[in-house]
Amino acid sequence: MSRAEPRGIAAPDPRRITTRREFGRELTLARRRSGLTVRQVATRVGLPTSTLGGYFAGSHLPALQPADLLVTLLAALGIDRAEDVRRWGEAYWRVREGATDAADFDDSKNSARLLVSTRPPVDRLAVEPRVRGRDTLVRALDDRVAAAAGCEQSTAVHVLQGLGGCGKSMVALTVAEHAQAAGIPVFWISGDSTETLAAGMHALTVQLGAAGYLSEGGSPPDTLWRCLDDLLDRWLLVLDNVDDPQRVLALPGARIGDGTGWLRPVEGGRGTVIVTTRDGDQAIWGDPLPPWLRLHRVGGLSAADGARVLAELAGDDDAAGGAELSDRLGGLPLALMLVGRYLAETRRIPSRLGASALPRTYGEYRDTLRHSGYRTLVPEHGRGDERLVIGRSWRLSLDLLARRGVPQAGALLGTLACFGTEPIPYGELLLAETLSGTTLFEGITARGIWQALRALDDLGLITLHAPAESGERCSESLELHPLVRDMARHDAASSEPAVAYLETGTALLHAALRNAHPKSPEAWHKWRSLLSHATAPLELLTVLPTATAAVRAALELGGDAAQYLRASGLRDRAEATFSAVLRLSADRLADTDPLRLDIEHNFARLRYDQGRYAEAEQLYRTVLARRRARLGHRHPDTLVTQHYLARTLRRLREFEQARTLLEETFRIRLELLGARHPDTLTSRQGIADLLRAEGEVAQAETIYAEVLADRTEVLGPDHPATLSTRQYRAELLHARGHLVEAEAELRLLRAANQRVRGADHPRTLAVGSTLAEVLVDLGRPADAAEVAVVVAGATRRLFGAAHPATLAARRRLARIESEITGVATDSGDSSAPPAHR
Template structure:
């Protein structure tokens, strides 16, 4: 999962960075690399830098740059917001307006005053995407007292995260101001009920969306923020570039830019800190005239995001043109590549192959040859078109979402397919190896997931979806699932399945693969009926179009039988599983991991069907085979040992079963981590083994740990939590008999 991402700028000497925070304004930092400074690739940034915050670990500071020196024309609005913050709480203040109109600047000014003058705890969350909102709100819960275990469970998608957050906000001993910044898609707040009033504090939302039903809810006040009056817009330019021209010249540029704060501050920063050119306000105005400055994109409403994208586009294009004139046209190509992905942080490791060549970027116009990637990156950094951030220990670059939308819209049609292919190839190369379970590999996967979604959305918009681009998203969704973030995995898998069905058709093998993967995540989330409704037609479609022996047909049948097993349709599940085992033996061989995994599943199903004759011998044989072929620490080997331990328990050998379950538990924890749901699946079996031996207190303690752990991780309503609660109640209520063997 991603954590809150700050904006960072570093500088020294006489060079400059101009940094955009949200939609609102540019902050100036000093930024220069001395000769011989470290490259972006290969080793850590070692050039001189101002101290910076360790934010993704903080929600106590706005995730943007410093506030403008003067906040122009927001006096009445600020008075209303101050009154709300000074009040008793329970209010939601919504600040809406077109992108780049300064909503975040107002929010930041209010945040500073609330902390400094009103003694409020200031909390700041980037609400632009589901991932960043969820991560930021969980960080808020941690700030207000949530435990590490609760946060880990919610972050992994195994507990109702919003309920956890608002519980701790409501119980806060200190009044607070919570800013949900850049909530431009209200559905992100609505899904999961992230937006709620609280008696303990005030919520301020900034958004480009003016008409959501969320803003009409009780205890919600809505404030429209428009562009600046002309005179105040003129003063913004004069604040930033006092020596670039007269007041009248600044007024002309302000009018040309539609008085949009983001465009004004980009223009003012550009004018103030040119190195090779020295355009005046009048010259800048003439350039804008030559480039055309229609205020509204075709088809965009007069108050929508189209204005912002168009105006920002005119501004960044001037910067890119200036870079091209200085011999850096590659900056345009690199920014276009970044626009294929999401506005989330892009790990530098994702761009590494581009700096090594061979990904097709040299065929762009302008070309992006491997040796020019680093200079292009530095150029974009120096002109504040991107910024350096650090997320989960990975150095990343990040561009503003409005800027990326504008860039993507201006890509020539002839370039789109090549850019999409290159973006997909870079994502594919950045995926960790199959089975990689290190914390760094898991964090890498979480960083890449939004970019796979972004690439699918861009490809969908321009009818560039290919089987390979969907297959990439399916693979990444599976890796996210294995990393334990099941909610994020479901979002990506669902997007991949929907996109594949629309562009490739329901019969396409990749569509079948994508929908099968979606069913897998639904199964793990305990949504068995939904998973069955999805997987039944997928399995039939695979059987009809791919044939009974295709690996994807076998995979779909395997996933379906797991769901049917949970739903109690054991006979149908057994028929499917027998077919899968025969097919995998023929296609993959007896010692393939998928074949061995299927045999483990078959043992579990045999127990459910009370087919115990010869079970323990078969389980012992399988455990030995897995250890020889896969190794003693492999998770399928651990699973086979679990099947053997269950057999020992059923045959009355409780002490042997307990010993083996402890070994299985250690293997599961080593492979998944302490709080994985599968770990609790073993722990409940350990409790049963203890109960069977008359160790009532130990059995109750293990059962209690399972019941409480599953409630935290999976939620109270998950079927496995319900089963754990029932077992705990039974252990407490019934004294064990020596021959009471519970399977």
């Protein structure tokens, strides 16, 4: 650099740039060292202040035209040595080749979020049987939590391990209730999946006030534990149902005992962590265990404590009989609860209805188990599959329901068990008009469905939840205990009934998602509630190797679920789902099957969204070749893949190949469909996009104008495709400096989007963002601030306070307000991608 370097400001280094945000960060360092403001740089370069602000914020890269723009910008910042300019040029193309399309915002930025809470569900203690037989463990944990501030040397992380249904969570909940009563903050996170735990930990980080660090790309576990360790008083963190601890708690390639993942030693001794899990493999937790972690094995209750649980529920004071039955049930609290409720119910049935054949006492229930031919419940030396205990218990409960005139309760439980592990929105799924047309539930009515649900709930096999008092999109939901689900699903997945259960489940899911397009933001609330259920039928395919109609339906659901995850920005989860669907499709569908090709085409779109353009190109080429072989060169699906391949080649800067494919696609569509068919117009717009990428802005604008005129007449002025073309054209008007015309068009376009798509739709917000920038460039910051305030508020409602889009909207508003006050703000330090480009 030619001018003297100021002290205290780090030197920019383009060699460490890999992302657009990093490009903006290094460029900001160069501006700071130059001593220039953004406005001064804009004056020297001859560009609008808002455009330069985007460069420094990392929102977008310098344009390709004029060709010397980057060199001019660097010279204005005092960077003129040939070697320095070369390195900046290399960084520029490194980032540009890995960037995402602005037009793809709807598919990549509008990330759906899992709904989680950190509040401990202590209200559950009021409706469950009293926790018994755990006094010593509860007291020890209470003491640790209460005295944590003075226990720097004591173990702070306690893992409660045991069979599902043994009461681990109830122990943790009891300790949590005691801590809350003592005024100690308690944070409760579900760990039943990697995604759920990460979402909960993210919510906790936001709750502790560190959301900004996450938006800057820091390590989420590091950020959270820094917040926890900085707390000045005692606290309790519970990680519940972490049944796959290695995958959920540890970093990839690391061990839990390394203390680098979500579970770590507590610094300062002020906090306590309790983990509940089924997995007690010490090789996973540490062999030997790390000094900061203690493993507690939670077994069955003693006979005496089990008898007390039975007496509380069944009302039988036969302590000896209760103790013996408790032994037969393995002392499992869940099994004891089910049996106690079962016996309470049979005692209420009048004997004249035939109830005399049902077990009504501890001894009769024990005899039923003994003479049923069922294998030994608790094998010698405590070994064997204790889940058989609960399995026999729920089967007896289903027998009772059949005797009470609810014969379809068993089939309903099996159907529910074939859905996912998340709460099941039965108000959306269990529609009588769909169920009544299936083999398992032929002719069933809404009243019959409700009767079966209530019966299952009464015996504790499921838990019904009423809708939340707030939220217009809430639905009635239910939950199955994991053990009940395991056993019911085991029966449903046996080879004989699996087809019927798969047909029923897929029929219900297809009906619930009939009008919920996975790429439509308006449908994402439904996909969020049904996602785990839409992918759950894939598990049944392991016993169904042939491609029946139900198998195809399950694969189609899985593919749509993966599409939703891709469109909503959850790319890692989308990749995992795509991989599972593609693996199952490969075993059951021919390589030219249209369904398989559709899934593979969408997987290629994911690779494109991930910036893995070379892989996307190869995938598109494979799908294109197979679609040409199966469907022909001129089939609409073939042309769709050809169009997307051309778009990928454009990103790879293979402009000639892209042009060849775009022009061929346009020619065929023109011949088959006519000049004004929507697909033909899409091809024309693709050509305009290519010209825009090549810097031929004037030609691109001409085509955009022609496409806009045709789309307006063919599709209507308010069709989403028409509005999108208007948006691209307005952006070009802004870029070319036609500010007055751009403002007029953007105001009309904003009103149209609000009317058609809604005030909070991403496209509406994108138009508002551009309008605010135009108003700034017109020298009207007060008007710009009025628009930016609306955009920032809507973005917060749509994405949440910590989302990068929200933070970008807030920074934009702050920058505009600084234009009004004259107090400069620096948007480069905490830059994030623009909210709606």
